[in-house]
Amino acid sequence: MTSEISLKDLKELNSRYNIFTSMTAEESVDAEFVFSAKDNLTSKDFETRAGSRILEGYTPGFDATPIRRMRDAGGFLAGKTNMDEFGFGTFSANSAYGIPRNPFDTNRSCGGSSGGAACAAAVLENHVALGVSTGGSISCPASFCGVFGITPTYGRVSRYGLIDYGNSLDKVGILSAKAADLTKYLPIISGKDHRDPTSCVQPDMRRSLRRIRSVAVPKEAIDGISEDVMKSFESALELLRSMSIDVEYVGMPSLKYSIPAYYVIATSEASTNLARYCGMRYGQQEGDLTLKFDDYFSSIRSKYFGDEAKRRILLGTFTRMVGYADRYYNKALQVRQVIIAEYKGIFKTHDAVLTPTMPFVSPRFDDISKMSALQSYKADFLTVPPNISGTPHLSVPCGYSEGMPVGMQFITDHWNEDLLLSMATEWENAFDIRHPEVKL
Amino acid sequence: MDREIVERVAHIAHLDLTEEELERYSKDLSEILEYFQMLDIAPESEEFGFDPVEVADVLRDDIPDMEIPADALLSQMKTYNDFVRGPRIS
Numbered sequence: 379m380t381s382e383i384s385l386k387d388l389k390e391l392n393s394r395y396n397i398f399t400s401m402t403a404e405e406s407v408d409a410e411f412v413f414s415a416k417d418n419l420t421s422k423d424f425e426t427r428a429g430s431r432i433l434e435g436y437t438p439g440f441d442a443t444p445i446r447r448m449r450d451a452g453g454f455l456a457g458k459t460n461m462d463e464f465g466f467g468t469f470s471a472n473s474a475y476g477i478p479r480n481p482f483d484t485n486r487s488c489g490g491s492s493g494g495a496a497c498a499a500a501v502l503e504n505h506v507a508l509g510v511s512t513g514g515s516i517s518c519p520a521s522f523c524g525v526f527g528i529t530p531t532y533g534r535v536s537r538y539g540l541i542d543y544g545n546s547l548d549k550v551g552i553l554s555a556k557a558a559d560l561t562k563y564l565p566i567i568s569g570k571d572h573r574d575p576t577s578c579v580q581p582d583m584r585r586s587l588r589r590i591r592s593v594a595v596p597k598e599a600i601d602g603i604s605e606d607v608m609k610s611f612e613s614a615l616e617l618l619r620s621m622s623i624d625v626e627y628v629g630m631p632s633l634k635y636s637i638p639a640y641y642v643i644a645t646s647e648a649s650t651n652l653a654r655y656c657g658m659r660y661g662q663q664e665g666d667l668t669l670k671f672d673d674y675f676s677s678i679r680s681k682y683f684g685d686e687a688k689r690r691i692l693l694g695t696f697t698r699m700v701g702y703a704d705r706y707y708n709k710a711l712q713v714r715q716v717i718i719a720e721y722k723g724i725f726k727t728h729d730a731v732l733t734p735t736m737p738f739v740s741p742r743f744d745d746i747s748k749m750s751a752l753q754s755y756k757a758d759f760l761t762v763p764p765n766i767s768g769t770p771h772l773s774v775p776c777g778y779s780e781g782m783p784v785g786m787q788f789i790t791d792h793w794n795e796d797l798l799l800s801m802a803t804e805w806e807n808a809f810d811i812r813h814p815e816v817k818l
Numbered sequence: 819m820d821r822e823i824v825e826r827v828a829h830i831a832h833l834d835l836t837e838e839e840l841e842r843y844s845k846d847l848s849e850i851l852e853y854f855q856m857l858d859i860a861p862e863s864e865e866f867g868f869d870p871v872e873v874a875d876v877l878r879d880d881i882p883d884m885e886i887p888a889d890a891l892l893s894q895m896k897t898y899n900d901f902v903r904g905p906r907i908s
Contacts, residue, residue: 436894438894439890439891439894532869532871533871546868579872579876635860638853638856641854642857658903659895659902663896667903668905668906669905670908671906674904674906675905679831679832683833688833688843692828692843692847695830696823699827713860713861716860716862719863767870769870792871
């Protein structure tokens with residue numbers, strides 16, 4: 379990591395890693411701390427495009443609540459971080475503004491969709507990155523870039539100013555190289571906000587942090603894991619046992635349904651949310667207004683949405699259509715309840731569920747380009763279950779394979795972020811975390 | 819998903835697809851929906867909800883407020899005499 383950073387060096391690092399889609403033109407003089415925000419959080423003074431060409435030129439006149447709270451606490455917003463278009467991806471390769479590059483190996487992905495956020499957390503010292511997760515978009519890049527990433531309970535952090543992907547799934551969280559940052563900044567961005575009613579039912583976050591004493595590892599979660607990830611994960615389990623934490627293997631049969639249920643719900647919600655991009659109110663409006671409205675909307679959307687956005691709009695529109703909604707959307711909502719019930723059953727006897735975060739270390743870009751859409755979706759099978767359940771989760775570095783970080787993910791019951799925050803600190807003290815070599 | 823259905827879905831979603839896109843998305847979505855068939859045998863739940871946690875209606879005090887000035891919002895749009903411009907409706 380770099381030491382205290384000048385604007386010139388920040389620009390140099392950005393050109394090397396594609397961290398930001400837009401960044402500050404000023405030095406961070408007298409700031410209490412420096413932070414960045416994923417580019418699907420609206421912000422004054424910065425263009426906000428969510429990785430999409432359709433939002434080119436959109437400069438909101440207001441800050442999203444998490445950004446406003448960080449600024450009110452003395453934070454300096456250094457820039458908006460790169461991401462898959464609207465959050466649609468596992469590798470941040472679906473951004474219209476370049477692909478963020480992994481600081482451990484620039485031929486590999488930072489993960490997605492908060493790839494720029496994870497990269498910023500990994501290469502910039504004393505930096506806090508706000509990320510957003512819908513199906514794993516904080517845990518995955520945290521794992522690939524070797525940093526901590528916490529995704530709080532659905533509703534813990536206000537979504538006001540967040541550009542929607544899936545309303546029942548989106549959560550704002552934090553990525554950082556230091557566990558202490560999670561403990562310090564999560565309470566700052568959390569709390570009730572009348573602008574987002576889903577944030578108004580939350581209980582207060584516990585200030586005295588409880589310790590995780592037992593974890594359950596679902597057997598179904600370690601099927602299909604690469605050998606190198608499994609080796610690191612098993613070593614991590616040994617270390618946890620040496621920390622007087624009970625580790626027990628359990629069954630969680632509903633996990634196998636989480637990918638189809640998640641992608642049905644997520645794309646159904648996304649396809650309705652993206653209907654607002656029609657070339658009239660935000661971003662791109664360079665269409666031919668003499669066209670009939672159907673043709674005008676279609677012309678703008680077809681030209682400026684990227685490939686994966688179109689695929690997910692089609693999928694989500696289909697799964698909500700008359701004749702198909704019962705089979706897909708309504709069934710997926712039921713499966714979500716089944717998965718939540720299974721988690722709740724485990725939490726009666728264990729403080730947390732533990733799995734690897736991703737089934738493999740960060741892949742090379744040439745391997746990613748050969749993956750089909752379905753293969754890419756399936757790669758999320760460990761991060762999707764806590765996201766579809768709205769349960770808080772934490773990814774921590776737990777090993778290294780050929781120099782690339784491996785991550786594991788703790789999941790606790792709704793509103794029990796305190797257990798994750800204490801684990802982050804405890805794990806940081808017990809495990810030898812490596813940082814990427816960044817020369818300036 | 820066959821090509822005709824993709825075309826119909828794309829029309830509903832306001833997307834004009836090229837021949838190449840129609841072919842590609844048809845293939846991709848067929849593969850994805852075949853995998854999703856496992857939902858047919860997934861267990862059902864008595865519980866039903868659109869959100870993963872219980873969400874209650876929370877109402878704020880009914881006090882008129884304008885946090886974002888209208889001109890700031892209008893500045894994002896291509897307006898004509900402060901009217902939002904749009905395409906023909908017929």
